[in-house]
Amino acid sequence: MPQSGASKLGPCPKVVPNPEWYFPQMIDKRMFDDLNERIADALRNTPAADLEKNLRALFASWADRLDLVAREDFDVQRKLLERAQLKLAELEKRVAELELRAPGARAK
Numbered sequence: 001m002p003q004s005g006a007s008k009l010g011p012c013p014k015v016v017p018n019p020e021w022y023f024p025q026m027i028d029k030r031m032f033d034d035l036n037e038r039i040a041d042a043l044r045n046t047p048a049a050d051l052e053k054n055l056r057a058l059f060a061s062w063a064d065r066l067d068l069v070a071r072e073d074f075d076v077q078r079k080l081l082e083r084a085q086l087k088l089a090e091l092e093k094r095v096a097e098l099e100l101r102a103p104g105a106r107a108k
Contacts, residue, residue, distance in 0.1 A: 029071050029072070032059065036056075
């Protein structure tokens with residue numbers, strides 16, 4: 001009787017996996033643009049305009065299901081979040097200073 005592939009491998013190693021194995025880097029929008037350009041080149045001289053339209057819709061729905069965003073949109077949102085966090089820290093500091101200066105300020 002042949003052995004299964006799992007029993008031939010032996011015990012699993014006890015290592016901490018690299019987080020990049022689980023969370024690959026963000027998909028670059030250029031990859032989709034390049035794929036789209038290649039498909040358009042292949043279909044340019046064929047009567048497959050409907051196929052191109054259907055493929056575009058397929059890729060768009062695939063991207064929506066995976067909740068993918070363009071890298072540019074992600075970078076803009078990250079910068080906005082960083083600015084908001086800095087502003088929040090400044091305002092918290094200002095409120096703390098005002099509370100200390102106010103007469104009858106409460107002790108924390």
